[in-house]
Every structure is written in structure tokens, then in C-alpha cells.
Amino acid sequence: MKQNYRIGVIPGDGTGPEVIAEGLKVLAAAADKAGFSYELVHYDFGGERYLKTGETLPDGAVEELRQLDAIYLGAIGHPDVKPGILEKGILLNLRFALDLYINLRPIKLYPGVDTPLKDKGPADIDFDVVRENTEGLYAGAGGFLKKGTADEIAVQESINTRKGVERCLRFAFEHCRKRPRKKLTLCGKTNVLTFAFDLWERTFRELAAEYPDVETDYAHVDAICMWMVKNPEWFDVVVTDNMFGDIITDLGAMIQGGMGIAAGGNINPEGTAMFEPIGGSAPKYTGKNVINPLAAIMAGQMMLSHLGQAEAADMVERAVMQTIEKDLKSMNAGRMGMGTTEVGDRVASRLAAL
Ligand code: IPM
Ligand code: MN
Numbered sequence: 001m002k003q004n005y006r007i008g009v010i011p012g013d014g015t016g017p018e019v020i021a022e023g024l025k026v027l028a029a030a031a032d033k034a035g036f037s038y039e040l041v042h043y044d045f046g047g048e049r050y051l052k053t054g055e056t057l058p059d060g061a062v063e064e065l066r067q068l069d070a071i072y073l074g075a076i077g078h079p080d081v082k083p084g085i086l087e088k089g090i091l092l093n094l095r096f097a098l099d100l101y102i103n104l105r106p107i108k109l110y111p112g113v114d115t116p117l118k119d120k121g122p123a124d125i126d127f128d129v130v131r132e133n134t135e136g137l138y139a140g141a142g143g144f145l146k147k148g149t150a151d152e153i154a155v156q157e158s159i160n161t162r163k164g165v166e167r168c169l170r171f172a173f174e175h176c177r178k179r180p181r182k183k184l185t186l187c188g189k190t191n192v193l194t195f196a197f198d199l200w201e202r203t204f205r206e207l208a209a210e211y212p213d214v215e216t217d218y219a220h221v222d223a224i225c226m227w228m229v230k231n232p233e234w235f236d237v238v239v240t241d242n243m244f245g246d247i248i249t250d251l252g253a254m255i256q257g258g259m260g261i262a263a264g265g266n267i268n269p270e271g272t273a274m275f276e277p278i279g280g281s282a283p284k285y286t287g288k289n290v291i292n293p294l295a296a297i298m299a300g301q302m303m304l305s306h307l308g309q310a311e312a313a314d315m316v317e318r319a320v321m322q323t324i325e326k327d328l329k330s331m332n333a334g335r336m337g338m339g340t341t342e343v344g345d346r347v348a349s350r351l352a353a354l
Contacts, residue, residue, distance in 0.1 A: 005038040005307060008064075008071040012046040013086070014281025015291040016074020022293035022344025023072065023300040026316055029348040030304060034312035041068065045090050047078020047281075056089025062097040070303050071274035074296065075281035095133050100266035100274060101164065102171050103131035103245060104302070107232075107252035107262075112325040115255050120232060125255055127235035128179075130172040131245025133266055135164045136196075138242045160196045160241070165203050171269055172239035173211045179236060185217040187224045187240035187248065200241065225251055253278060260292030260331035263299035265306060273306050275299040282333070289339040292331055294320060297347055319351035 009024070011017035024040070031037060043061070050056055065071055076091045077083075094100070109115050109125035117125070139159035146152050169186075176184040186204045188197035201218070208216045219227060221244045227234060228251055240248065253262035259279030267273040277295030285291045297320060305313035323346050329337035336343060 002069075002308065003036045005036070005069040006041060006067070007038050007303075008041045008043060008068040010043045010045050010071060010090075011074040012076045012090075012281065013048070013078045014075050014283050014286045016046070016076070016281055018287070018289070018291055018340050019277055019293040019296035020072060020074040022340060022347075023296040025344045025348045026297050026319070026351060027072075027300050027304075029319075029351045030300075030309070030312040030316055033315060033351060033354070034309055036309055036312065038069075046076060047081045047086055050078070050081055050086060050089070056086060057093055062094070065094070066098060066272060068272055070272060070307060072300065072303060073274055073276040075277070075279070077281040077283075079283045092138065094274060095266050098266075098268060098272055098274070099134060100268050100272075101132065101134045101167060102267040102269065103133040103242075103249075103264055104175070104267055105129045105131060105245075105249040105252065105262070105264040105278065106302075107235075107249070107256045109256050110261070110321055110324050112321075112328075113257035113261065113331055115257060117229060117232065117255055120255075124233040127232070127252075128175065128237050129245060129249050129252060130168065130175060130237060130239040131249060132164065132168040132240070132242050133245075134242070135159045135161060136242035158193070158196050158241070158243070160199050162199065162203065165200055166207070169200070169204055169207050169239060171267075172237055173207055173214055176214050176237040177211060181236040182213055183215045183217065183236040185219055185224075185235055185238045187219050187221055187238050187244055189221050189244075190218070191220060196241070204239075221248065224248060228252065228255060249278065257331045259295060260333065261294050261298065263295050263302055265299070265302045267306065273303070275303040275306070285333045288334075289341060290334040290336075291340050292333055292336060293340050293344050294324070294331070294347075297344070315351055315354050316347075318354060319347045322350045323347045 011020040109122045137158045142156040190197040262278045264278045265275045301316040
């Protein structure tokens with residue numbers, strides 16, 4: 001196994017730098033314990049840089065990032081920059097340019113974390129969403145006709161390629177096969193989106209024949225929003241397109257205890273990958289040492305797992321679980337019973353003591 005990594009760090013905007021600093025503390029503790037080493041390459045991409053230079057990603061950035069083993073991202077989004085510019089220019093741009101075609105988002109309720117779901121506990125809420133990350137409504141296909149007139153037309157098309165759908169579904173089947181329950185649910189809208197989800201469903205059925213050990217199921221996206229609240233224990237791995245994946249993973253984040261804990265990985269299984277807390281830049285909490293860094297720490301945990309450092313990843317998860325059970329009052333910003341930096345210190349020291 002490789003033992004030395006080059007990791008790109010993009011702290012980004014708002015609370016991004018604060019939570020990434022804690023994630024890096026835990027990464028250092030994990031490296032000490034597991035005996036691997038790494039070099040960090042820092043990038044200042046984000047709102048501040050854009051306001052100063054007018055640049056989102058500079059020339060050559062993508063080629064440079066492509067050479068790294070992984071990218072660790074804080075948050076993108078700045079109150080003084082028009083919505084869409086940084087998201088499109090940095091986050092979506094990296095997802096597309098690096099062909100990070102999988103967005104993997106675990107929905108796991110840890111013991112001691114509050115869920116708004118009555119009578120549900122950690123045994124009921126433990127599934128992964130595999131979101132397609134480069135196509136669908138995010139592809140940017142469409143445009144305006146007669147913009148600004150009374151006859152204006154806006155078209156935004158969902159792009160679904162056989163190749164894009166198949167590689168996402170294949171990743172989901174392979175991923176599901178590694179989990180004990182081996183149940184894969186396709187989430188779509190075959191009753192209305194009869195072209196896009198016809199392609200998804202046909203490809204899903206074809207691949208299912210190659211994976212007889214994986215049980216398959218289907219749910220419409222509206223129904224899955226209902227089932228995720230009523231019967232989350234039904235799900236093991238859910239695979240879906242980009243837009244539906246965006247929506248259902250915010251719902252997922254809430255049932256697993258909120259944005260303070262929700263992490264995700266933008267992955268190209270054959271190339272590099274970028275890990276991030278999914279909560280955004282949270283301007284109102286910025287600079288106050290109140291934001292929960294566990295989502296960023298868990299994004300780091302996913303990065304370790306992706307890099308093949310299974311033992312280190314496992315240790316981070318255990319240290320986080322201990323911190324939740326023994327030290328934290330709540331997952332919510334400002335109500336944790338300690339500050340952002342103390343949470344990072346605590347996870348790192350618990351990890352060192354494992
Ligand atoms: C997410 C975010 C992004 C998305 C935004 C910031 C572009 O909501 O990562 O889920 O829609 O994918
Ligand atoms: Mn989202």
C-alpha cells in the first residue's frame with residue numbers, strides 16, 4: 001500500500017477554514033497512529049480570491065489538482081458574491097473537470113446523536129446515497145429564448161448518457177456488494193420522466209443480472225422522501241441522478257443529526273477524489289469558534305478510506321463516536337458544550353489514546 005500522499009487543501013469560504021483546520025489536526029493524529037505520511041498543498045480558491053482577482057479557478061489549477069492523491073475542501077460560497085458564481089466556477093467546475101462522477105454521501109446516525117425521527121435509532125438509519133455527480137440537470141444544457149420579454153422561454157435539460165448512467169450504477173452495485181446487507185435501491189421518477197429514468201431503469205436491470213448477490217429495489221423520488229422519514233431502515237444503498245441526489249441527501253443529513261455531521265466524497269474511482277463537509281459556508285457562524293467540525297472530520301475519514309488507509313479511517317470514526325457519546329452536548333453550532341477547536345482537539349486526543 002502507498003504510504004505517502006499529496007493532499008490538496010481548499011479551505012474556501014466562511015466556516016470552511018475553521019472546520020478544515022480541525023480536520024487536519026485529526027488527519028495528523030491518524031497519520032501518527034497508522035504510520036503513513038503526507039504533504040499538504042494549500043490553495044486559496046474561494047470568495048475572497050474571487051473578489052480580489054475576479055478569478056474562480058486559475059489557469060492550470062485543474063491539471064495541478066489532477067496530480068494529487070486527494071483534495072480536502074471546506075466550503076464554497078461568499079455573502080458578497082452573487083449566488084452561482086463560486087458554486088459553478090469552483091465546486092461544480094472541479095466535479096466536472098476532474099470527472100468526479102460519484103458523490104457518495106453516508107447517512108449514518110451515530111449513538112448519542114439526536115434525530116428528528118421519533119422512535120428511530122442508529123440501527124434504523126445507516127445507508128449510503130450514491131449520487132451521479134456530472135450529468136443530469138447539472139450539465140448546464142439549455143438556455144433562454146426571448147429573454148426579458150413577455151414571451152420568454154427558459155429551457156434546462158437533464159442530460160443522461162448511457163456511459164454516465166452505467167458507470168454510476170456500476171459503482172453503486174460494487175459499493176453495495178461490500179456492505180453486509182447488499183440491498184440497492186434505484187431512486188427515480190419513471191412515472192413522469194419517462195426518457196431519463198427509462199434509461200436508468202433499463203441499465204439498472206441489465207447490471208442487476210451481473211450482481212445476483214445484490215438485492216435490488218426501486219422507489220420514486222417523492223416516495224423515497226416519505227420512506228426516508230417513515231422507514232429509513234429499509235435502505236442500505238440508494239443510487240440516483242444528480243438533482244434527486246442533491247435533494248434527498250439534505251433530507252438524509254437532517255435525519256442523521258444535521259449538517260454538523262454530514263460528509264461527502266466526490267469520487268472518480270479511477271482517478272482523484274475530493275472530500276467535503278456538505279453543510280456549506282455558514283456565514284452567520286464564521287469566525288466564532290462555534291461551528292461543528294465533525295462533518296469536516298468525517299470527510300477526512302472518508303478520504304482516508306478512499307486512500308486505502310482503512311485502519312486509520314476506522315480509528316477516526318471510533319474517536320468521533322467516543323467524542324459524540326462522551327463529550328458533546330449537541331451536534332448544532334453553538335450548542336456543543338465546547339468550541340470548534342476543542343472538538344478537534346478532543347477527537348485527536350481520543351484517537352491518539354485508542
Ligand atoms: C451540494 C451543494 C451543491 C450542489 C451546490 C453548492 C452547487 O448543494 O454539494 O449538495 O447542488 O451540488
Ligand atoms: Mn446540496
